[in-house]
Amino acid sequence: MLWTIILALIAGCIIGPLARLILPGKQNISLLMTILLGAVGALVGSWLYTAISGNEDTSGIDWIAFGLGVVVAIVLVLIYGAVTGKDNTNRRVT
Numbered sequence: 001m002l003w004t005i006i007l008a009l010i011a012g013c014i015i016g017p018l019a020r021l022i023l024p025g026k027q028n029i030s031l032l033m034t035i036l037l038g039a040v041g042a043l044v045g046s047w048l049y050t051a052i053s054g055n056e057d058t059s060g061i062d063w064i065a066f067g068l069g070v071v072v073a074i075v076l077v078l079i080y081g082a083v084t085g086k087d088n089t090n091r092r093v094t
Contacts, residue, residue, distance in 0.1 A: 004043075011069065012039030019073035027077055037080060041073025048072070 016038020
């Protein structure tokens with residue numbers, strides 16, 4: 001269990017910032033929250049992949065689960081921005 005949490009935080013250091021880079025505009029989210037949302041995205045993405053494919057044992061990096069983790073993290077960043085009321089884009093009113 002502890003190993004899963006450690007691996008999720010390591011994956012969160014990659015997936016969280018990657019999700020923010022994919023989104024247009026600037027997100028007003030701290031680095032810690034970015035890592036946490038990335039870690040949750042990694043866990044949920046891995047769970048979704050296992051639930052859909054039934055494949056629990058992979059050797060190396062599972063790129064499909066990684067991609068699902070990024071998609072989940074993107075959704076989580078958007079939800080976090082909507083819930084906290086922080087604008088996630090640089091909109092100009094002209």
